[in-house]
Amino acid sequence: MCDIKTSYLELIGKAIMDFNLSEDEKLIQETIKDLASSKFAARADKIDKESLFPEENIKELAELGMLGTILDPEYGGAGASTITYSVVLEEIAKACASTSVITSVTTMVGLAIQREGTEEQKEKWVTKIATGETLGSFCLTEPTAGSDAGSLKTTATIEGDEVVINGQKLWITNAAHAGIFLVMANENPSLGHKGISAFVVEKDTPGLQVGAPEKKMGLNGSHTCAVFFDNVRIPLENRIGDPGKGFSIALKSLDTGRIGIASQALGIGQAAFEASVNYAKEREQFGKPIHKFQAVSFRIAEMKMKLEAAQLLTRKAAWMRDKGMKHTMESSMAKAFATEVASEVTQNAIKTFGGMGFSKELPIERYHRDIQATLLYEGTNDIQRLVIAKNLFA
Ligand SMILES: Cc1cc2nc3c(=O)[nH]c(=O)nc-3n(C[C@H](O)[C@H](O)[C@H](O)COP(=O)(O)OP(=O)(O)OC[C@H]3O[C@@H](n4cnc5c(N)ncnc54)[C@H](O)[C@@H]3O)c2cc1C
The missing domain is CATH 1.20.140.10 (Butyryl-CoA Dehydrogenase, subunit A, domain 3)
Structure with a gap:
């Protein structure tokens, strides 16, 4: 006889699905709900109509540690569960969708460095993202590489203990406000997507230029820009993870x-x-x-x-x-x-x-x-x- 309970448990990996939040996580949810429904909702219309970056919202989220909801406490994050993170983004988006995508993208960059980076890289960059000292931007898409991101053309030429990046990214969320750019670039184009590596480029690096925000249908508070790399020279120690692992990191x-x-x-x-x-x-x-x-x-x-x-x-x-x-x-x-x-x-x-x-x-x-x-x-x-x-x- 088919045991429905057993087959269901097999389906979900022999673990009981439990979406309950801990007391601390419930407190996070309530705090964000109060903040978003009172302050963010009141600001959302002006942010949209005037295409304003939601500076105050981001500052208030940073003060509450919510730009690092799921990042490790060791690096300044709140160490909450992914379910809590999901609930937090939901509450933010209910009030101001632009603020939610800014939060989501910077978290994604923090997570990538936390997962793949060396101890030194985590201390240097994840802490800044988790505490909101700066935002992260995720630079994958290019003019000729959207869905087919593996065909990206931005190159990373290794010169001794330095890397020189050349190319262009498109549609990059947070680019105009980020201090940390996680850039996917190919250091061995003959290998196709297996030549792509991930690098951190810091904001003021010579040769890095951010274009004007795209004029979009919506999410007007989240500025989306092209990013240009013209002989951008960074230390090789800014490579995140192994060479050739950039596409899989993305x-x-x-x-x-x-x-x-x-x-x-x-x-x-x-x-x-x-x-x-x-x-x-x-x-x-x-x-x-x-x-x-x-x-x-x-x-x-x-x-x-x-x-x-x-x-x-x-x-x-x-x-x-x-x-x-x-x-x-x-x-x-x-x-x-x-x-x-x-x-x-x-x-x-x-x-x-x-x-x-x-x-x-x-x-x-x-x-x-x-x-x-x-x-x-x-x-x-x-x-x-x-x-x-x-x-x-x-
Ligand atoms: C507001 C906004 C913010 C963004 N932020 C970022 C960011 O921060 N970082 C970043 O790297 N990118 C970002 N993007 C880029 C986004 O990820 C790409 O727009 C998306 O991946 C699609 O690529 P494309 O626009 O080049 O469309 P294309 O790839 O040209 O697709 C055009 C159409 O063809 C379809 N198509 C293509 N290939 C296939 C296939 N194999 N099978 C079926 N259908 C297919 C697509 O579904 C689509 O309907 C952002 C985009 C927007 C609009």
């Missing part, structure tokens, strides 16, 4: 990064959902609140159902990371599912609000603009399906 970083993007999407979706529930109770047509019309209440029920499913998928990927389990496929599933659900939810929120959903007076249209980037970055959702299929048929 992919491992994305395994965690995608949990962050799924969490961001959940936060945006949740904000659109909560606003829709409130509006459906307040707005009256034909002499009654619009939630009394099944077309409206079913649409909102659908939002709830799908957001809840997306949250479970995201929590599962986070939990697997916390357990040290391989979670590449789960991160991709969470990222693709949560971002698509949230995009549908924000669109349905516009329908629920009618004309007011299209108005710049309310944040509803901003939610829908902001969510679009989550479908694209850290791998488009076509690429997430590619990752899932690759894992299924490996």
